[in-house]
Amino acid sequence: MKYAMVIDHQRCVGCGACIIACKNENNLTEGISWSYKITETVGTFPNVRFHYIPTLCNHCANAPCALGCPTQAMHKAEGGITMHDPNKCIGCRYCIANCPYGVISYNWEEPHQQWTQKKVLIKDCTSSGAEQASAYGIPRRPPYENPERGLTLPAERPMGVVEKCTFCDHRLMRGLLPYCVEACPADARIFGDLDDPKTEVSKLIGKYKPYRLKEHLGTEPKIYYIRSFNPGTYTQTKGGL
Template sequence: MARYGMVIDLHKCVGCGACGIACKNENNVDQGMFWAHHLKRTTGVFPNVSYEYVPTLCNHCDNAACVKACPTKAMYKDDKGLTLHNPDKCIGCKSCMQACPYDVINFNSKEPHAFWRDSTSLIDKGTGSGQETSQKTGQKLPYYNPERATTYAGIRPKGIVEKCTLCDHRLAKDEQPYCAYSCPSGARIVGDFDDPTSEVNKLIAQYGYKQLKPHAGTKPKVFYIRHF
């Protein structure tokens, strides 16, 4: 049994947001929702000001509150320790969203990717519309990644929730999640916490770590090292 999770090195993270964009690209994520996001906070009074940028994603908690709250077992833990979602079982009750202490579960309240069906141009006769781009590329979603559909719905339909899967389709091929692969500073490291020789275990042993809301008792598996 593996227990996959992530270490985020906050000294390496430059706050560029590439992880969020890469995630959208890889997982066909709609506008207005984020599987990979961030928190920002400015504290203190000049000249003693501190700025924090903390990337966030599903914590794939060992004791996942969303899994407990889901009335249909649509949220479940897999044999790699990932917290995954079965769109065919989801009834869209949003209990998981309420239970998640990290607010990282999104709900499709409308038919997704409406932008690519909209014929409105930003500048009339100056720019193309989403619909035009979609028609020219012959794709409902011009940046659609068919690889996503190998383990999860390629595009999640209206009426259900969706969230980060730690790119389980890439992990299945021994590839890094796309956010980690795309990070220009190498701040995201994914590995098996059950393997004592894994890099993630070495990093948290070397630097110590912080977790988001440890008091929630969810045993999150995203570890932040070298916090400012």
């Protein structure tokens, strides 16, 4: 089994739903995004074009982050997922230095500190973060935490470790698609098994000429991009497992 994702530029509308969905699903703290984007404006007014490239961990077959990790906290897991074990992480950040895509983050502070702060914005008017969290009955955790994330990783990664996209491995183990794929309203993200020629990802990579980010480095990324504008069509889908 070899998991892969196809991102269709022609279907993507740049709404950012994938970024928000990822944050909610994985309990990400402020300032950290596992799913993000590259944006660039090309040309001179009035002949200007806007390029939007959704990004996430590429789960490279030859992952530089895993090869450089001294404790094997960053490692290759089932399905070719580049996985991270925060219990083994010593916070050296070699993986960040080795990753050519800039998709690994480091927790410099305790996550979700706003929910433990007692300072109020307006005295006798607004509540503090700690008061709001207590009102929800979860005084030490954010009230919107997704407990399912805790199936394979700590629900909240602690201070002093790195973190990154895992293709929502906690969903894959239950036969569900990554949440960014589910949340995409345009079905611009298609997920599946590259080893199975019958999956939609295999068909799309065969039908359209894909490209991958920084292919020349030999990392063999598993995120494929297809089409910018192409009149060809295919049945709209999110893929499957």
